[in-house]
Amino acid sequence: xxxxxLFPLFRPVTSLPGLGPRLGKLxxxxxxxxxxxxxxxxxxxxIDRRLSPKIAAAPNGQIATLEVRVESxxxxxxxxxxxxxxxxxxxxxxxxxxxxxxxxxxxxxxxIGRMVVISGKVEWFHDTPQMPHPDAVVPADQRDExxxxxxxxxxxxxxxxxxxxKAVRAALDLVPELPEWQDPAWLARQGWPRWSDALHRAHHPxxxxxxxxxxxxxxxxxxxxxxxxxxxxxxxxxxxxxxxGRAVKGDGRLREPVERxxxxxxxxxxxxxxxxxxxxxxxxxxxxxxxxxxxxSGKTVVALLAMLNxxxxxxxxxxxxxxxxxxxxxxxxxxxxCWAAKVEIGLLTGRDKGKARExxxxxxxxGELPLxxxxxxxxxxxxxxxxxxxxxxxxxxRFGVHQRLQLSAKGRGVDVLVMTATPIPRTLTLTAYGxxxxxxxxxxxxxxxxxxxxxxxxxxxxxxxxxxHRKVAEGARVYxxxxxxxxxxxxxxxxxTERHAYLRATFGERVGLVHGKMRGADKDAVxxxxxxxxxxxxxxxxxxxxxxxxxEATVMVVEHAERFGLAQLHQLRGRVxxxxxxxxxxxxxxxxLTETARQRLKIMRDTExxxxxxxxxxxxxxxxxxxxxxxxxxxxxxxxxxxxxxxxLAAARDDARxxxxxxxxxxxxxxxxxxxxxxxxxxxxxxKTLRSG
Ligand code: ADP
Ligand code: MG
Numbered sequence: 031x032x033x034x035x036l037f038p039l040f041r042p043v044t045s046l047p048g049l050g051p052r053l054g055k056l057x058x059x060x061x062x063x064x065x066x067x068x069x070x071x072x073x074x075x076x077i078d079r080r081l082s083p084k085i086a087a088a089p090n091g092q093i094a095t096l097e098v099r100v101e102s103x104x105x106x107x108x109x110x111x112x113x114x115x116x117x118x119x120x121x122x123x124x125x126x127x128x129x130x131x132x133x134x135x136x137x138x139x140x141x142i143g144r145m146v147v148i149s150g151k152v153e154w155f156h157d158t159p160q161m162p163h164p165d166a167v168v169p170a171d172q173r174d175e176x177x178x179x180x181x182x183x184x185x186x187x188x189x190x191x192x193x194x195x196k197a198v199r200a201a202l203d204l205v206p207e208l209p210e211w212q213d214p215a216w217l218a219r220q221g222w223p224r225w226s227d228a229l230h231r232a233h234h235p236x237x238x239x240x241x242x243x244x245x246x247x248x249x250x251x252x253x254x255x256x257x258x259x260x261x262x263x264x265x266x267x268x269x270x271x272x273x274x275g276r277a278v279k280g281d282g283r284l285r286e287p288v289e290r291x292x293x294x295x296x297x298x299x300x301x302x303x304x305x306x307x308x309x310x311x312x313x314x315x316x317x318x319x320x321x322x323x324x325x326x327s328g329k330t331v332v333a334l335l336a337m338l339n340x341x342x343x344x345x346x347x348x349x350x351x352x353x354x355x356x357x358x359x360x361x362x363x364x365x366x367x368c369w370a371a372k373v374e375i376g377l378l379t380g381r382d383k384g385k386a387r388e389x390x391x392x393x394x395x396x397g398e399l400p401l402x403x404x405x406x407x408x409x410x411x412x413x414x415x416x417x418x419x420x421x422x423x424x425x426x427x428r429f430g431v432h433q434r435l436q437l438s439a440k441g442r443g444v445d446v447l448v449m450t451a452t453p454i455p456r457t458l459t460l461t462a463y464g465x466x467x468x469x470x471x472x473x474x475x476x477x478x479x480x481x482x483x484x485x486x487x488x489x490x491x492x493x494x495x496x497x498x499h500r501k502v503a504e505g506a507r508v509y510x511x512x513x514x515x516x517x518x519x520x521x522x523x524x525x526x527t528e529r530h531a532y533l534r535a536t537f538g539e540r541v542g543l544v545h546g547k548m549r550g551a552d553k554d555a556v557x558x559x560x561x562x563x564x565x566x567x568x569x570x571x572x573x574x575x576x577x578x579x580x581x582e583a584t585v586m587v588v589e590h591a592e593r594f595g596l597a598q599l600h601q602l603r604g605r606v607x608x609x610x611x612x613x614x615x616x617x618x619x620x621x622x623l624t625e626t627a628r629q630r631l632k633i634m635r636d637t638e639x640x641x642x643x644x645x646x647x648x649x650x651x652x653x654x655x656x657x658x659x660x661x662x663x664x665x666x667x668x669x670x671x672x673x674x675x676x677x678x679l680a681a682a683r684d685d686a687r688x689x690x691x692x693x694x695x696x697x698x699x700x701x702x703x704x705x706x707x708x709x710x711x712x713x714x715x716x717x718k719t720l721r722s723g
Contacts, residue, residue: 032709039064043201044057047197049197056188057194066710069205072233073241075181077165077179079095080095081093084121085122088124090159091152096124097173099143100143102116103116112127113128126160127162145169148161149165181235205230206226209702209706211704223246223247252674254707257682260460261685275314278345288338291370300328303470310467317420320466322459332471333422337422340445348403350424361375363579377390381550391412417442419445425450452644480607481638485617485631488618494616506585509605510589513594526569526570541568563582584609588618597644599617600643648672
C-alpha cells in the first residue's frame with residue numbers, strides 16, 4: 031500500500047484551488063491526473079519582475095514593476111478605443127491601457143488615489159510610457175504577493191497561466207518532509223539539496239540558469255526518478271530470480287527436422303542468439319533475456335526453435351503477440367514448420383470464443399497442446415497450462431513489466447524471452463529492461479535488398495499517385511500509410527477513409543482499407559487479400575506497423591511522415607524490401623517543415639541502420655520527445671532527460687543493484703525511504719513484489 035505521507039500528493043489535481051472540473055480537466059491533460067503530476071510540471075522560462083525603476087526611467091520594451099498612484103480614468107470615446115488609467119510617481123506619468131475593459135472592473139481594481147504596484151511590459155509611445163494590460167496589479171501594501179521572478183510553465187489553451195501557477199504553488203504546499211532515500215555520502219559528494227528543497231528550487235527559479243538540466247536541483251530530481259526506475263526493475267528481476275527456475279534441455283529431435291524444413295540457413299547471429307538462449311534455459315536460474323533485432327532480422331524462427339527446445343524436454347511454451355493480426359500471422363507461418371516436427375501449435379486470441387476456445391483451454395491444461403500463440407487473452411485467469419516452461423513475448427514494448435510478471439506466474443520457473451524490433455539506444459534499453467541479458471541479431475538475412483528512400487513534399491501528391499500507378503501497372507504491391515491526424519481515432523479514420531476513396535478513384539477496385547476500428551475478421555480478410563495479391567494498394571492507419579510480412583510488397587508510402595517517430599518510420603519501411611523486387615519508400619511531408627523535422631527525415635533517407643536511427647533521434651530530439659515513447663511503452667521520464675542525464679542512469683543502475691543485494695526486502699532505514707520513492711514515482715507494482723516475494 032502507498033504510504034500515508036504520500037496521500038496528499040496523489041489527490042486529483044481538481045482538488046487544488048482554482049482548478050474546478052473544467053480547468054482541472056485542462057490541467058490534467060497538460061500535466062496529469064494527480065498532484066504529483068503538477069509537481070513534475072516544471073517551468074520552461076521565467077519573467078523577471080525585479081527591475082523596479084521610477085516611471086521616468088522605465089526602459090522601453092522591458093518588464094518592469096512600478097509603484098504608482100492612480101491619478102485619473104480616461105474612458106474610451108467609442109468601444110474600439112481602450113480604457114486608459116493614468117498613474118503617477120514623483121518622476122512622471124504612465125498610462126495603463128485596457129482594450130475591451132469594463133469600466134466598473136477598472137474602477138474596482140484601480141480606484142483613483144490608490145497606491146498600487148503594477149508589473150508588465152513598458153512601451154514608450156511618443157513621450158509617454160504606457161503599460162498595455164499589466165500582468166499584475168496589486169495594492170502597494172500587498173507587494174509581497176507579486177513573485178519577483180515568476181516561473182513560466184508550459185501551457186495549454188484555455189488554462190490561464192495565473193491559475194496554473196496558483197495550483198502548482200498549492201501543490202508545492204502539500205509536499206511533505208520525506209525521509210532521505212539517497213545515500214548521504216553520494217548526496218554530499220554531488221552537492222545536491224534535499225528532495226523537497228530541490229523541488230522548490232525547480233519551481234522558483236531565480237534566473238535562467240536555474241532552469242538548466244545540469245543544475246544541482248535538477249540533477250537531484252532526475253536521479254531520484256532514475257533510481258526509482260532502476261530499483262523497480264532490479265526488484266522485479268530479483269523477484270523472478272528468487273522464484274526458482276529449472277533446467278530445460280531438449281535433445282534436438284524436434285528442432286532438427288524444423289531446421290531442415292527451413293528454406294534458408296540460419297544466420298550467424300541467429301545461431302549465436304540461440305546458443306545464448308539454450309544456455310539460459312539449461313541453467314537452473316530463470317531466463318530473462320531480451321532478443322533485439324531489427325525488423326526482418328528473423329526473430330520469429332529463433333523464438334520457434336527456443337519453444338521447441340522446451341517441448342523436447344516435455345514442457346509447454348507460449349508466444350505472445352501484441353495484436354490479433356500478428357498472432358494470426360505467426361500461427362500461419364509457424365504451423366507448417368511445426369508440422370515438419372509433427373508438433374501442433376494452437377492459437378488463442380480475444381476473438382476465439384465458445385467451444386473452440388474451451389477446447390484450446392482444455393488441451394493446454396491437460397498438456398496435450400504443447401505450443402500456443404496468443405494475445406493479451408492469454409493473461410486471463412481461466413488460461414492454465416499443465417507445464418509452461420517458456421514464454422516468448424514478441425514486440426514486448428506493448429506489454430508492461432506487470433504483465434510480464436503475470437505471465438510467468440502461469441508456470442513454474444518460466445523462462446522469459448522478450449523480443450523487440452524497436453531499435454532502442456543502449457541508454458533506453460537500460461530504462462526499459464534494466465539489467466536484462468541481451469542478445470542482438472545484427473545481421474540481416476541474406477537477400478534483403480536496400481530500400482530506396484525518398485522524401486517528397488505533399489503538394490506533389492498527384493505526381494506520387496502517377497508514379498505509383500506506373501508501379502502498380504508493372505505488378506507492384508503498395509502500402510499506403512495514412513497520418514495520425516491527432517489523438518482522435520475518429521479523425522485518423524476519416525483521413526484514411528478519404529484517402530482510400532481518392533485512391534479508388536484512380537486505381538479502381540483493387541485498393542483495400544484496414545484500420546484499428548475494424549472488426550478483427552474484416553481486418554484479416556483485407557490483409558489476406560493484400561497478401562494474396564487480390565489487392566494492389568493497401569491503405570492503412572498504423573495498424574500494419576508491427577511485424578506484418580508480405581514479401582511481394584515493394585512500395586511503402588507514408589503520408590505526413592514528419593508526424594511519425596523515426597522508430598515508427600523505420601518499422602514501417604521495414605515492411606518492404608523483404609522479397610525479390612527492388613523496393614522504394616516514399617516519405618511524404620508537409621512542406622512547412624521545421625528544421626528538426628527536416629533533419630529527421632534526412633536521417634531516414636541516409637541510413638537503414640535502426641540503431642543509428644535511434645541514436646540520432648535521441649540526439650536530435652532529446653529522450654523526452656523521442657516520438658513513439660508513449661506508443662512504445664518505454665518509460666517516460668518527467669524529471670530526467672536521457673540525452674542530458676545519461677551518466678546518472680548508469681549510476682542509478684549501480685546503486686539499485688547494490689541496494690537489492692544488501693537489502694532485497696527494503697526493510698532497513700534507507701530501504702523504507704526507498705519504498706516511499708517507488709510509490710512517489712508510481713512504481714507500485716515493483717513495490718508489491720516485495721510483499722509477494
Ligand atoms: P522479425 O525479426 O522482424 O520478426 P521475421 O522473423 O518475421 O523478422 O523474419 C522475416 C523474414 O525473414 C521471414 O520471411 C523469415 O522467414 C525470413 N528469414 C528469417 N531468417 C532467415 C534467414 N536466416 N535467411 C533468410 N531468410 C530468413
Ligand atoms: Mg517479428
